[in-house]
Amino acid sequence: MILVVNSGSSSIKFKLFAIKKNVPIAILDGLAERIGVDGFLKIEFNGEKHQFNQKMSNHNEAIQFILKQFEELKVIKDKKDIAAVGFRIVHGGKITEPVVIDKKVFKEIEACVKLAPLHNPGALVAIEAFKIEMPKVKLIASFDTSFHQTMDEETFLYSVPYEWYKKYQVRKFGFHGISYKYITEKYAKMIKKPVGKLNLIICHLGSGASVACVKNGKSIDTTMGFTPLAGLMMGTRSGDIDPSIIQYMVKALNKDVFEITSILNKESGLKGFSEISSDMREIIAEVEKGNKHAVLTLNKYSQNVADFIVKYANRLEGKIDALIFTAGIGENSDTVRKEIINRVNILGLKLNPKENIKRYDDFLKISNKDSKFDIYAIKTNEELMICQETMDLTS
Structure with a gap:
């Protein structure tokens, strides 16, 4: 065992x-x-x-x-x-x-x-x-970081003094790698294609959220960075912001950098912006009641994810096998998936509304036949991935 x-x-x-x-x-x-x-x-x-x-x-x-x-x-x-x-x-x-x-x-x-x-x-x-x-x-x-170690220097380095990288390891690391590895290998088996020939955009949307760009089975970019705070708007994390906001709010609130960073990690994102909840289900419930600020939150979240999908489609030069949604929100929220797809029309994606709302056990194809490339919701299984990696090193 x-x-x-x-x-x-x-x-x-x-x-x-x-x-x-x-x-x-x-x-x-x-x-x-x-x-x-x-x-x-x-x-x-x-x-x-x-x-x-x-x-x-x-x-x-x-x-x-x-x-x-x-x-x-x-x-x-x-x-x-x-x-x-x-x-x-x-x-x-x-x-x-x-x-x-x-x-x-x-x-x-x-x-x-x-x-x-x-x-x-x-x-x-x-x-x-x-x-x-x-x-x-x-x-x-x-x-969680290992899957993204295939990014090149142009991608993982920041435009800060290069000495920061040499002395202090200031660079993009990326996270959710165990999930991304599982989804990549899972999809390869599903369509019976070698992992090394897969080009994917994977949206790991949970309380913590990120998007990964996978080319020839390897990560070439991802939204999280030096820490899991970077990138997308998340449950309680802000995602990308102008770093000068930190200095500004230190003075405005009379707090130190550590306290402001804590707010960005624990009191921002869906929770802080919506003033409703860090749970997307509760925000969508308010959207259905006509709460305008909940609608704004959903729209901002969806546009944030859509922008990275378009960016990564460019990195893959449009040669994409599939767009995949996973993790709590990505797997379960047909509303969020629909809103995101509605914002990436430039890619020629076509959602199948009837399939998108279906319940499923493992994976669900949610794109129409005339979609430029396939769209899936796939349930991740990080524990199984860890178990398989453990088996490989102990057998």
Whole structure:
């Protein structure tokens, strides 16, 4: 079995896979949260939901309790049944592939804390905890940044003093790479075309959102940058703004740069702009009621995404296999997909309204026959991608 872990500073999201004939099958998933506060664990197994109020003072105690419940539910006989643990790591710096976590890799993840202070520390704590609890098990790191390391210098460098890049790694890294890799490989299998011949524009639209431009199966550009704050308007993140706004608002609100950056990360985007919610579903509900500001929010969001789609279509010189929507909003909001497509008429895209509103389990083709290229909604599966990468390094 392979356990996939996505750890935060006070939470551990996990999914357990059984491997049958070299095919991973998800059998259990769950979330331990409020670690270090009071502790709460929920597990879904065999269609049943199990909940536990349990004090978990740290990640070690959380992992011990999670593994104990695996045994109680008879998912495993003991922890030796877990052959490897795969971790989602947001920032891997210059690491370009999934890797076995050794001392050198651990230090690299540690060095990237300054680049991803909200994400990497939680991963490091979880890795340390698993080392203690399961010292003989292979630990594998899959990085959100690695898929985008194929961007060229012209794309990933900023127009700032070049010394900033040489000394401080100031460059575009890009994120959501595990999702993009999954979607690229998934689509290749769907249309039976080699990954290396695929040109795609992929819109990963969730609470965090980005767009990636994939040429010959490799990322050549993406909207997120040095941090996940850049690019699109998101759930609570501003996306791209004039950087002088930060200095201006420091003076206007009598706050420091760190406080303003926190507002841009946690109080902006859909939440701050709409003054309704960070959840697109709630904004669309207000749109349907005729709320003009909700309409403005939806329009601004849709235009923002559409502008990047057109930009990336230019990068691909119009030679595009498909436009793909994924993640929470992209997978589920027919309204958002429609609004975005309505704003990229220059590309000759034609939406099939009846198909666009259908429910689906895996993927859905939403373009008409006369669309210049195909449009799909495809459900991403980052945990499965991490599991597959873990299998590749442990088999």
